[in-house]
Amino acid sequence: MTMNNKETVMKKITHTLAIAGIAAMLSVTSAIAQGAAISGEVKKIDESAGKITLKHGPAKSLGMDEPMTMVYRVKDPAMLTKVKVGDKVQFEAEEAASGYTVTKLQKSK
Ligand SMILES: [Cu+2]
Secondary structure (H helix, E strand, O other): OOHHHHHHHHHHHHHHHHHHHHHHHHHHHOOOOOOOOEEEEEEEEEOOOOEEEEEEOOEHHHOEOOOEEEEEEEOOHHHHHOOOOOOEEEEEEEEEOOEEEEEEEEEOO
16 A cells, blocks of 8 residues: 555545544534633644644633643644644634534634
């Protein structure tokens, strides 16, 4: 198997997992209220895994009382193409069965 084939397979698997994750998330969290926007900074982006590392302040809506740096999944991998490491961002996240998931992400102005 060539490198390209492996990458294609990985992308397909990631895509399938993302869809499964979104479906699970919708059923699990549909009754849970959305949190308010949280200010943070992008520390790392892993597009192939659909993950982003964000440094952020206290986020009461997520039960995080202390500032921290942590890895989030993203609801849509395309969100990761709109920000880069070092960007200040505003985001919203929710706790899903698969982990904390960013549902909205935008650059701070
Ligand atoms: Cu956190």
